[in-house]
Amino acid sequence: MDKDFAARRRRDLIIAAALAAIAALTPLFVKDVVVQNILILTLMYAGLSQSWNILSGYCGQISLGHALYFGLGAYTTELLFTKFGVLPWFGMLAGGVVSALIAMGLGYPFFRLRGHYFVIATIVIAEIGLLLFHNWEWAGAAMGITIPIRGDSWLKFQFLRTKLPYFYFALALCCLAWFVTWWLENSKWGFWWRAVKDNPDAAESLGVDVFNSKMGAAAVSAFLVAVGGSFYAQFVSYIDPESVMGFQFSLLMALPAVLGGIGTLWGPVLGAAILIPLTELTRFKFGGSGRGVDLIVYGTLIVLISLALPRGLLSLFSRPKKTGATR
Amino acid sequence: MTALLETRGVWQRFGGLVANSDVSISVGRGEIVGLIGPNGAGKSTLFNLIAGVLPPTQGSILFDGEDVTHMPAAARCQRGIGRTFQVVKSFETMTVIDNVIVGALVRNTVMREARRKAHEVLEFTGLAARADVLASDLVPAEKRRLEVARALATEPKLLLLDEVLTGLTPTEAQTGVALVRKVRDAGITVLMVEHVMEIVMPLVDRAIVLDLGKVLVEGKPSDVVRDPKVIKAYLGDRHAVGA
Amino acid sequence: MGLLYGLIAVGLALIFGLMDVTNFAHGEFLMIAMYLSFFLFAFFAIDPLLSAPLVAAALFIFGAVIYLLIVRFAMRAKANAGMVQIFTTFGLAIVMRGLAQYFFTPDYRSIPQSWLGGKTISIAGIFLPEPQLVGALVSIAAFAALYFFIHRTDFGRALEATREDPGAVALVGIDKNRVFAFGWGLGAALVGLAGAIMASFFYIYPDVGASFALIAYVTVALGGFGSVFGAFAGGIIVGLVEATTALVLPPALKSVGIYAVYLLVVFIRPRGLFGSI
Numbered sequence: 001m002d003k004d005f006a007a008r009r010r011r012d013l014i015i016a017a018a019l020a021a022i023a024a025l026t027p028l029f030v031k032d033v034v035v036q037n038i039l040i041l042t043l044m045y046a047g048l049s050q051s052w053n054i055l056s057g058y059c060g061q062i063s064l065g066h067a068l069y070f071g072l073g074a075y076t077t078e079l080l081f082t083k084f085g086v087l088p089w090f091g092m093l094a095g096g097v098v099s100a101l102i103a104m105g106l107g108y109p110f111f112r113l114r115g116h117y118f119v120i121a122t123i124v125i126a127e128i129g130l131l132l133f134h135n136w137e138w139a140g141a142a143m144g145i146t147i148p149i150r151g152d153s154w155l156k157f158q159f160l161r162t163k164l165p166y167f168y169f170a171l172a173l174c175c176l177a178w179f180v181t182w183w184l185e186n187s188k189w190g191f192w193w194r195a196v197k198d199n200p201d202a203a204e205s206l207g208v209d210v211f212n213s214k215m216g217a218a219a220v221s222a223f224l225v226a227v228g229g230s231f232y233a234q235f236v237s238y239i240d241p242e243s244v245m246g247f248q249f250s251l252l253m254a255l256p257a258v259l260g261g262i263g264t265l266w267g268p269v270l271g272a273a274i275l276i277p278l279t280e281l282t283r284f285k286f287g288g289s290g291r292g293v294d295l296i297v298y299g300t301l302i303v304l305i306s307l308a309l310p311r312g313l314l315s316l317f318s319r320p321k322k323t324g325a326t327r
Numbered sequence: 328m329t330a331l332l333e334t335r336g337v338w339q340r341f342g343g344l345v346a347n348s349d350v351s352i353s354v355g356r357g358e359i360v361g362l363i364g365p366n367g368a369g370k371s372t373l374f375n376l377i378a379g380v381l382p383p384t385q386g387s388i389l390f391d392g393e394d395v396t397h398m399p400a401a402a403r404c405q406r407g408i409g410r411t412f413q414v415v416k417s418f419e420t421m422t423v424i425d426n427v428i429v430g431a432l433v434r435n436t437v438m439r440e441a442r443r444k445a446h447e448v449l450e451f452t453g454l455a456a457r458a459d460v461l462a463s464d465l466v467p468a469e470k471r472r473l474e475v476a477r478a479l480a481t482e483p484k485l486l487l488l489d490e491v492l493t494g495l496t497p498t499e500a501q502t503g504v505a506l507v508r509k510v511r512d513a514g515i516t517v518l519m520v521e522h523v524m525e526i527v528m529p530l531v532d533r534a535i536v537l538d539l540g541k542v543l544v545e546g547k548p549s550d551v552v553r554d555p556k557v558i559k560a561y562l563g564d565r566h567a568v569g570a
Numbered sequence: 571m572g573l574l575y576g577l578i579a580v581g582l583a584l585i586f587g588l589m590d591v592t593n594f595a596h597g598e599f600l601m602i603a604m605y606l607s608f609f610l611f612a613f614f615a616i617d618p619l620l621s622a623p624l625v626a627a628a629l630f631i632f633g634a635v636i637y638l639l640i641v642r643f644a645m646r647a648k649a650n651a652g653m654v655q656i657f658t659t660f661g662l663a664i665v666m667r668g669l670a671q672y673f674f675t676p677d678y679r680s681i682p683q684s685w686l687g688g689k690t691i692s693i694a695g696i697f698l699p700e701p702q703l704v705g706a707l708v709s710i711a712a713f714a715a716l717y718f719f720i721h722r723t724d725f726g727r728a729l730e731a732t733r734e735d736p737g738a739v740a741l742v743g744i745d746k747n748r749v750f751a752f753g754w755g756l757g758a759a760l761v762g763l764a765g766a767i768m769a770s771f772f773y774i775y776p777d778v779g780a781s782f783a784l785i786a787y788v789t790v791a792l793g794g795f796g797s798v799f800g801a802f803a804g805g806i807i808v809g810l811v812e813a814t815t816a817l818v819l820p821p822a823l824k825s826v827g828i829y830a831v832y833l834l835v836v837f838i839r840p841r842g843l844f845g846s847i
Contacts, residue, residue, distance in 0.1 A: 004459075005442075062653065062656065109833070109837045112837070113836055113837075116592050116791070117791060117836050119592075119656065120787045120788065120791055120832075121832075121833060121836060123784060123787075124784070124788065124829045124832055124833060125829075125833070127784060127825070127829060128826055128829050128830070131825060131826050132826070186438055187438060188432050188436065188438070188441075191425065191428055191429050191432055192429070192432070194418065194420070194421055194425070194429075195418050195421070195429045197420070198417075198418035198419055198420055198421060199416045199417070199418055199419075201380075201412070201416055202412065202416035202417070202418065202477075203418075203429065204399070204400045204401050204404075205378060205400050205401075205404060205409075205410050205412075205478075206404060206409075206429050206430045206433065206477060206478070206480075206481055207401050207404035207405050207430075207432075207433035207481055208401060208429065209401055210401070247780075251660075251664075254657075258653070258657050262653060263420070292667070292668040292669065292670070292671025292672040292776070293668065293672060294668070295664050295665065295667055295668025295671065296664075296665055296668035296669055296672065297668075298661075298664065299661045299662065299663070299664030299665030299666075299667075299668055300661070300665055301661070302657055302658075302660065302661030302664065303640065303658055303661035303662055303665065306644065306653075306654050306657045306658040306661060307640070307643050307644060307654070307658060310653070310654045
């Protein structure tokens with residue numbers, strides 16, 4: 001049985017490596033900028049959703065306010081860059097740390113709340129963040145920040161002529177988030193999180209530090225999402241409160257995981273691979289006058305998946321083994 | 328040698344309601360002690376006080392020579408108190424083995440060791456064949472057993488069993504009784520709450536009867552069942568007169 | 571304004587209290603009501619005030635149908651029940667918003683001239699905008715009617731009973747689904763009423779629901795989920811807080827006050843002001 005388990009873990013790792021290798025090669029064949037753009041976004045959202053999944057899927061604390069961390073990552077990086085000339089790479093790290101700290105600070109009061117109260121509190125806090133940035137003159141208020149163009153450079157993580165570096169960074173981010181999840185899944189934290197999600201009282205009785213497990217999950221999750229936020233800021237080279245902290249980001253982080261399979265290793269990747277291209281394509285095809293079609297498409301998808309496959313698309317492929325004959 | 332567990336003058340009030348009044352009990356090492364009494368006697372409250380779900384209004388609880396009165400449940404588990412729940416609380420989306428690993432992680436920080444420990448415990452509790460089944464797919468008797476397995480994986484000195492034998496078929500109850508004996512033989516002290524006297528009396532070394540929040544009688548099971556006060560508490564006044 | 575918030579929120583509270591389901595599409599119900607009211611005005615020149623009962627009736631049917639077609643199934647989910655409900659109603663909200671954008675275009679619309687729009691009335695020297703005043707009156711009337719309905723009629727009692735113990739109710743021969751569908755209908759009708767009134771003084775656009783929905787959740791949570799009286803009180807508090815913050819902070823930050831009050835309340839009383847434990 002232990003062998004089975006180890007084999008399964010190894011298999012996951014090999015599949016992931018293979019997928020990453022294939023993904024790394026796609027730019028050789030895909031030269032179209034629009035398609036490349038979609039691929040970058042897909043990878044980014046896969047990574048973000050994977051990070052969201054750590055807190056909300058594994059640990060069961062459904063957050064619909066992760067846009068806050070995304071935006072904090074973006075703003076920290078760009079404020080440091082434009083005001084103090086700090087290189088984006090350090091800014092990225094700083095953004096992650098700031099977000100993780102804020103996530104833990106918020107965790108103190110938030111993790112006492114349960115169910116709907118918690119979900120609404122997360123929406124509300126992201127909304128407060130959005131409003132504050134809207135009114136914060138030093139940070140550009142509603143006008144946002146335009147990232148000064150200094151020419152292509154790895155040092156400044158800025159590229160105008162090619163999107164490839166962004167592509168590889170997004171891929172790296174996605175792999176990192178996946179790998180962190182993979183690694184944590186079979187660690188004390190992974191078990192604690194799932195126990196906390198399923199039954200906090202029982203977890204407590206088994207020596208699980210419920211509060212700190214939630215804090216840990218929140219910190220890891222916020223850190224990774226913030227790194228995604230800094231990446232996005234560099235990628236689009238212009239940020240304003242709505243475009244990095246809007247509610248749609250919270251949603252777009254949650255939906256791939258929900259679609260693919262919440263609280264699973266592969267769910268977010270699968271969900272993002274379906275959802276993001278679909279959204280981008282419908283937006284592209286029906287752009288302009290037909291705005292809203294993308295919403296209809298993925299809204300319908302979510303309703304159907306939630307109803308028909310509450311454990312996500314992934315549950316189609318792997319049914320949990322049932323051995324005994326007791327039932 | 329001192330008792331493993333001791334409660335000293337424990338009171339618990341919920342608003343105007345007194346659930347436990349001045350309860351002092353002790354459980355010695357290696358014993359199987361039954362905590363019994365009619366509905367509403369305060370058994371579950373006392374149980375929860377010992378497990379650390381809530382602190383008592385008054386009084387103190389000592390475990391293994393240490394005052395644990397205000398210690399949270401997780402810390403008590405680390406000190407060596409394991410428990411089951413009256414209403415089973417399995418981790419439903421996790422497999423049986425994963426459920427037990429959560430418990431095993433208290434004393435094994437390396438995953439591989441925790442996993443090995445969990446397998447051992449499943450073997451011990453007779454759940455090995457169901458290791459890879461989701462907890463939600465177990466039948467009720469198996470879920471009870473899983474509760475015990477999970478608590479055993481924390482390697483407790485004292486195992487608190489909350490009505491683990493209630494609601495089982497006679498055969499299931501027999502296997503349950505055998506398991507409790509096996510646990511004790513492994514050197515673990517057992518304190519079990521049961522409502523139905525018939526099942527526990529042959530099993531326990533000592534019985535403590537609670538009624539109306541107070542300790543009514545304490546002693547050997549054979550003496551306890553004959554005690555008029557116990558019969559009165561369980562059956563009401565009319566029978567007591569007859570006895 | 572607070573009373574209108576209360577009116578929007580009470581529909582949500584009703585649905586939540588009845589079935590322990592949060593309807594994340596509640597704001598979209600409001601949006602639909604506002605559009606309905608707009609089109610009734612644009613095509614048939616029916617003033618929002620007159621069309622309000624019509625809109626409420628239409629929303630009643632809409633709410634009940636949504637329950638029967640979709641929500642009913644979401645409630646049956648065995649795994650992740652909470653998550654399924656959240657995301658089903660969320661998905662529904664997104665679809666409705668998308669449909670509105672598709673059919674009604676994202677343009678802002680408003681009802682140019684209604685009986686109430688833009689007029690003010692002076693009571694004892696204080697000028698009050700008429701639509702808000704009428705809104706407040708209608709809200710109070712609706713609350714009174716609802717309160718009476720729940721506590722004094724058979725169906726109201728059936729609602730209460732079903733919420734307390736669906737199993738026992740089934741034994742008495744009440745069809746749970748019918749009661750719930752009615753509950754959803756009623757919740758939607760209340761928000762329909764609010765929408766119709768708001769249509770006369772608010773811009774109408776596909777995302778309009780979203781901005782009010784969050785305030786509605788806050789209002790409901792403030793009062794304690796499922797409490798009709800709580801929603802009423804919560805609405806008034808939210809209205810007051812909004813007015814006060816508008817005095818101290820720049821107008822763009824007025825919602826911050828509401829959100830802050832929400833956070834404060836749930837941290838102190840995790841079940842809301844009037845929520846049962």
